[in-house]
Amino acid sequence: MQGETTLAPRVVEIAPGIWQVGGPELTAPEDAAIYLVDGGSRAAIIDAGCGAGLDSLCANITAAGMPLDRIDTLLLTHCHFDHTGGARALSDRLGLTVVAHELDAPYIESGDIAVTAATWYGARLEPCEIDRWLSGTETDIEIGGRTITALHIPGHSPGSVAYVMDTDGQRIVFAQDVHGPLHASLKSNWADYRASLERLMALEADVLCEGHYGIFRGRDEIDPFIRSFLVRA
Numbered sequence: 001m002q003g004e005t006t007l008a009p010r011v012v013e014i015a016p017g018i019w020q021v022g023g024p025e026l027t028a029p030e031d032a033a034i035y036l037v038d039g040g041s042r043a044a045i046i047d048a049g050c051g052a053g054l055d056s057l058c059a060n061i062t063a064a065g066m067p068l069d070r071i072d073t074l075l076l077t078h079c080h081f082d083h084t085g086g087a088r089a090l091s092d093r094l095g096l097t098v099v100a101h102e103l104d105a106p107y108i109e110s111g112d113i114a115v116t117a118a119t120w121y122g123a124r125l126e127p128c129e130i131d132r133w134l135s136g137t138e139t140d141i142e143i144g145g146r147t148i149t150a151l152h153i154p155g156h157s158p159g160s161v162a163y164v165m166d167t168d169g170q171r172i173v174f175a176q177d178v179h180g181p182l183h184a185s186l187k188s189n190w191a192d193y194r195a196s197l198e199r200l201m202a203l204e205a206d207v208l209c210e211g212h213y214g215i216f217r218g219r220d221e222i223d224p225f226i227r228s229f230l231v232r233a
Contacts, residue, residue: 009056009063011036014207014215016168017146021045021060027053030121032082032211035174036061036071037165039144044073045096046163046174047211050121051086054093073097073143075150077176078160079104080186081118081125083211088128097131099141101152104159105130114185115157134161153200155193156180164203175200176211179229197230 012020014035020026022034031049034057043066049057058068074096076084087108091098100108107115111127118125139150141163149164153175162175178200182188200208201223208216208225216222 009059011060011064012215013064014209015170015172018167018172019064020209020215021064022047022049022053022057026060027056030082030085032080032176033209033214035209036064036066037143037146037148038066039142039146041070042073042144043071044075044141044143044148045071045090046075046209047077047083047176048074048086048090050082050123051089051126054086054089057086057090058093068094071096073099073141075141075148075163076100076104076108076130076161077163077174077211078157079107079112079116080157080177081116081121081123083176084108084116084128085118085121085123085125088126091128098128099132099134099150100130101150101159101161102133102135103154104157105133115187117186134159151199151203153196155189155191155196156182156186158187158189160196162200162203164205170206171203172207172209173200173203173205174209176209178208178210178226179213194230197226201226201230 017038019036021036035046111125137152151162208222
């Protein structure tokens with residue numbers, strides 16, 4: 001991408017075949033966390049950041065030992081710019097199938113700058129076609145030999161999704177913006193948000209991968225973190 005400064009490749013291994021490959025200190029300051037999941041024959045990226053660190057992101061993926069041509073899916077957790085601003089460029093570069101929930105997909109496809117919070121960053125959202133629209137409360141997605149379950153957790157945005165996978169005896173949950181925020185311009189809903197936090201608690205995750213607060217391990221870390229926002233809600 002023109003004007004981009006490529007950082008030295010950096011990755012964070014979360015579990016075998018799962019890495020954090022993007023985020024403020026890995027790709028670009030405005031990026032939410034970006035995760036990579038190896039499904040064996042195929043792989044998936046969870047969220048795309050704002051798009052300013054695309055070259056760094058690809059370098060990090062390669063540094064994790066993942067061939068770029070093995071990745072075929074981009075799983076979006078919700079429509080906000082720091083998660084989707086890079087979706088169009090990333091999907092174009094790697095030829096990805098882009099997945100999002102039907103309640104957020106229209107804002108991504110239209111390049112809406114208000115509901116996606118692009119205006120908060122003084123940016124515009126490059127419209128990105130969503131190839132697979134998730135519906136309902138729960139959908140299984142096959143990535144190579146692994147199954148990732150998409151759970152609808154509305155509140156922060158209408159179509160927020162958590163991606164859940166069980167691997168090596170651990171339940172790993174990618175729930176990017178557990179912390180919110182909630183705002184009328186984002187079409188946030190407080191009642192939905194509270195119910196979604198309760199649902200996340202009930203998953204009894206061993207590892208929680210959040211979009212801005214980092215990676216939490218064990219119930220002693222995860223439960224207080226989620227509960228702190230439930231109390232505020």
